[in-house]
Amino acid sequence: MTTTSMKDVARAAGVSVGTVSNVLNRPEAVAEDTRSRVLAAIAELGYVRNDSARQLRAGRSRTVAVVVLDVANPFFTDVVRGAEPLIESAGGVVTVCDSGEDVRRERRHLEILEEQRVLGLLITPVDDTSSSWIERLSGHDIPLVLVDRGAGRHPHCSVAVDDVHGGRLAADHLAERGHTRIAFVGGPASIPQVADRLAGCREVCEERGLDLEVFHTAGLNFAAGREAVEQMLDLPQRPTAVFCANDLVALGALQGLTMHGVKVPHECAIIGYDDIDFAAAAAVPLSSIRQPRAQLGRTAAQLLFDEIGEGRGHTHRNVVFQPELVARASTALDL
Amino acid sequence: MTTTSMKDVARAAGVSVGTVSNVLNRPEAVAEDTRSRVLAAIAELGYVRNDSARQLRAGRSRTVAVVVLDVANPFFTDVVRGAEPLIESAGGVVTVCDSGEDVRRERRHLEILEEQRVLGLLITPVDDTSSSWIERLSGHDIPLVLVDRGAGRHPHCSVAVDDVHGGRLAADHLAERGHTRIAFVGGPASIPQVADRLAGCREVCEERGLDLEVFHTAGLNFAAGREAVEQMLDLPQRPTAVFCANDLVALGALQGLTMHGVKVPHECAIIGYDDIDFAAAAAVPLSSIRQPRAQLGRTAAQLLFDEIGEGRGHTHRNVVFQPELVARASTALDL
DNA sequence: ATCCCTTCATGAATCGATTCAAAACCGTCG
DNA sequence: CGACGGTTTTGAATCGATTCATGAAGGGAT
Numbered sequence: 192m193t194t195t196s197m198k199d200v201a202r203a204a205g206v207s208v209g210t211v212s213n214v215l216n217r218p219e220a221v222a223e224d225t226r227s228r229v230l231a232a233i234a235e236l237g238y239v240r241n242d243s244a245r246q247l248r249a250g251r252s253r254t255v256a257v258v259v260l261d262v263a264n265p266f267f268t269d270v271v272r273g274a275e276p277l278i279e280s281a282g283g284v285v286t287v288c289d290s291g292e293d294v295r296r297e298r299r300h301l302e303i304l305e306e307q308r309v310l311g312l313l314i315t316p317v318d319d320t321s322s323s324w325i326e327r328l329s330g331h332d333i334p335l336v337l338v339d340r341g342a343g344r345h346p347h348c349s350v351a352v353d354d355v356h357g358g359r360l361a362a363d364h365l366a367e368r369g370h371t372r373i374a375f376v377g378g379p380a381s382i383p384q385v386a387d388r389l390a391g392c393r394e395v396c397e398e399r400g401l402d403l404e405v406f407h408t409a410g411l412n413f414a415a416g417r418e419a420v421e422q423m424l425d426l427p428q429r430p431t432a433v434f435c436a437n438d439l440v441a442l443g444a445l446q447g448l449t450m451h452g453v454k455v456p457h458e459c460a461i462i463g464y465d466d467i468d469f470a471a472a473a474a475v476p477l478s479s480i481r482q483p484r485a486q487l488g489r490t491a492a493q494l495l496f497d498e499i500g501e502g503r504g505h506t507h508r509n510v511v512f513q514p515e516l517v518a519r520a521s522t523a524l525d526l
Numbered sequence: 527m528t529t530t531s532m533k534d535v536a537r538a539a540g541v542s543v544g545t546v547s548n549v550l551n552r553p554e555a556v557a558e559d560t561r562s563r564v565l566a567a568i569a570e571l572g573y574v575r576n577d578s579a580r581q582l583r584a585g586r587s588r589t590v591a592v593v594v595l596d597v598a599n600p601f602f603t604d605v606v607r608g609a610e611p612l613i614e615s616a617g618g619v620v621t622v623c624d625s626g627e628d629v630r631r632e633r634r635h636l637e638i639l640e641e642q643r644v645l646g647l648l649i650t651p652v653d654d655t656s657s658s659w660i661e662r663l664s665g666h667d668i669p670l671v672l673v674d675r676g677a678g679r680h681p682h683c684s685v686a687v688d689d690v691h692g693g694r695l696a697a698d699h700l701a702e703r704g705h706t707r708i709a710f711v712g713g714p715a716s717i718p719q720v721a722d723r724l725a726g727c728r729e730v731c732e733e734r735g736l737d738l739e740v741f742h743t744a745g746l747n748f749a750a751g752r753e754a755v756e757q758m759l760d761l762p763q764r765p766t767a768v769f770c771a772n773d774l775v776a777l778g779a780l781q782g783l784t785m786h787g788v789k790v791p792h793e794c795a796i797i798g799y800d801d802i803d804f805a806a807a808a809a810v811p812l813s814s815i816r817q818p819r820a821q822l823g824r825t826a827a828q829l830l831f832d833e834i835g836e837g838r839g840h841t842h843r844n845v846v847f848q849p850e851l852v853a854r855a856s857t858a859l860d861l
Numbered sequence: 862a863t864c865c866c867t868t869c870a871t872g873a874a875t876c877g878a879t880t881c882a883a884a885a886c887c888g889t890c891g
Numbered sequence: 892c893g894a895c896g897g898t899t900t901t902g903a904a905t906c907g908a909t910t911c912a913t914g915a916a917g918g919g920a921t
Binding site: 862865866868869871872873874877878879880881882883884887891 | 892895896899900904906907908909910911913915917920921
Binding site: 193194237239240241242243244246247250252262263265268269271272284286287303305306307308327330331332413442443445446468469471472473474475476 | 528529572574575576577578579581582585587597598600603604606607619621622638640641642643662665666667748777778780781803804806807808809810811
């Protein structure tokens with residue numbers, strides 16, 4: 192090994208390792224000239240602290256992991272961006288893990304994070320089967336906050352958005368625009384956000400007596416939306432409006448419809464969910480249900496550090512935000 | 527601490543710690559019933575390996591870090607997706623660091639990664655001042671591969687796309703569509719990709735005698751594109767075509783122009799760079815210069831593991847891909 | 862019964878930083 | 892000169908997993 196350790200620095204500076212450690216961690220407790228001698232040795236040798244050793248001693252790492260469903264979805268990157276400043280200013284290091292909406296990938300990440308003894312966790316669980324693993328981490332004293340998801344009866348902090356309400360907003364909006372045959376596109380159904388948004392939509396459809404056709408997809412991405420509309424177009428009685436579980440799906444649907452010559456919104460309206468930046472810039476500016484993305488992240492980080500700070504005697508908090516409708520051309524009455 | 531260590535497991539199973547370690551790392555070297563006794567104890571106590579201790583002993587972590595300019599840019603998430611499978615199948619753990627096109631953030635990440643003794647690094651450097659830090663890591667035996675960027679005379683592996691050629695492709699295309707007043711939008715100029723794309727564009731403009739107006743932006747994002755066109759519209763002699771340094775900027779520009787009632791492509795054409803999925807789905811489907819995103823990531827990971835495997839006697843390889851033009855409506859002659 | 866060989870298990874040494882009780886040092890005052 | 896108080900420095904113990912030389916146990920063969 193060519194790696195230089197504290198021992199080498201100590202030797203070069205003619206002091207003990209304890210002193211080198213002090214220079215790094217409590218410089219004020221070291222005499223002026225000793226300190227500069229040590230710093231010189233550090234620079235000279237190009238010494239770099241070994242984080243593994245520090246962590247081993249400390250028993251915890253400084254890492255806060257954010258486990259998201261899809262890093263390529265701007266919704267989640269915005270959530271992460273919202274959380275970062277607070278974490279970093281608290282001396283933490285952010286690491287983002289992408290579960291890809293796959294329980295097995297999620298579990299692999301959680302295993303690794305547990306082995307790494309992370310400081311804490313912000314997680315959007317893939318589905319309900321995630322919870323046993325989450326309880327496990329929590330039982331091993333790893334503080335965590337559920338993101339974009341209520342805690343239900345589980346003993347955790349959480350920040351969520353009322354997805355059922357969001358689903359209602361979308362359906363109400365379509366109903367008010369005169370649509371009576373509605374398609375819902377999204378999946379897998381095991382993802383709570385998908386289920387809730389659909390539930391809200393379904394409530395409204397039943398209350399108002401609208402037809403609802405559900406298209407379940409394998410994922411919440413571009414391709415899924417494009418494929419779903421292909422199926423939809425084969426239907427004898429084609430829906431006149433599509434509610435997509437998120438904006439990526441909606442943009443895919445929009446592209447699919449356009450490719451088949453179906454005019455949006457005249458022949459088929461579309462509404463998405465999340466209101467990512469791309470929604471407003473789409474071929475037909477996309478109506479959507481907006482969630483406070485950055486605020487979700489910021490609040491989650493806040494709750495996490497509250498929990499870390501308060502320790503055992505901590506009372507969990509569950510914050511719920513309300514989504515809002517953003518109406519654009521894709522559901523306009525006429526252009 | 528409530529954390530259980532190997533010692534606890536050893537005691538519970540009535541064996542030595544060495545044996546527990548063997549069960550975990552070379553199960554075939556342990557007798558059947560001893561092994562199951564140990565595994566039972568592990569399950570019973572809910573024991574979880576301490577990665578810090580492992581790493582300390584091993585001298586390296588299993589983490590491969592990917593340092594990108596902007597995680598919210600689909601270009602980079604696609605590059606990461608391309609690299610992941612290979613890294614994970616080699617037993618590595620991927621961590622993504624976002625420099626946000628900011629040298630200071632980049633440096634902070636590099637410091638931390640060095641302290642963590644990462645296994646290797648895939649990095650898209652922010653600018654040339656990054657290189658001193660990169661040399662430092664490299665000097666400390668951390669293998670790294672430059673991504674989306676040639677190594678120049680630096681002793682590293684790299685995978686890049688010929689950005690000068692890409693810039694030429696874009697400018698040639700606009701020229702062939704009859705444009706003679708061209709705007710370039712992108713920045714900061716210190717980002718090599720931006721500089722190269724501009725250089726290629728400039729070459730063509732000089733060869734063909736086209737007017738070129740350059741708008742430097744502070745970042746390569748949506749907002750930057752929108753703001754740049756605001757300035758452009760104030761010009762007495764407005765350009766008839768815009769070449770944007772990437773698709774995010776182009777989408778922003780498209781939105782800005784549309785908001786001001788400028789018809790694309792009739793009154794102003796736009797061409798972007800990267801050909802992200804959203805480009806094809808834009809308000810006006812965006813012409814762009816396509817790069818092999820996933821392949822960039824895959825190749826980079828491949829080179830990294832080659833270097834790790836070959837050790838000291840490794841010869842660096844520099845792979846360069848060629849970009850290609852994807853013409854869509856945003857530069858169409860007429861609709 | 863002896864010797865050899867194979868298969869398993871042991872436990873001490875090691876990685877590098879942190880911590881803290883104890884020691885060293887220095888100036889001052891009685 | 893010795894005692895004392897305050898400031899610095901020391902060095903051994905510690906965190907938890909891995910490694911490897913050593914040894915024990917079991918099985919055949921002679």
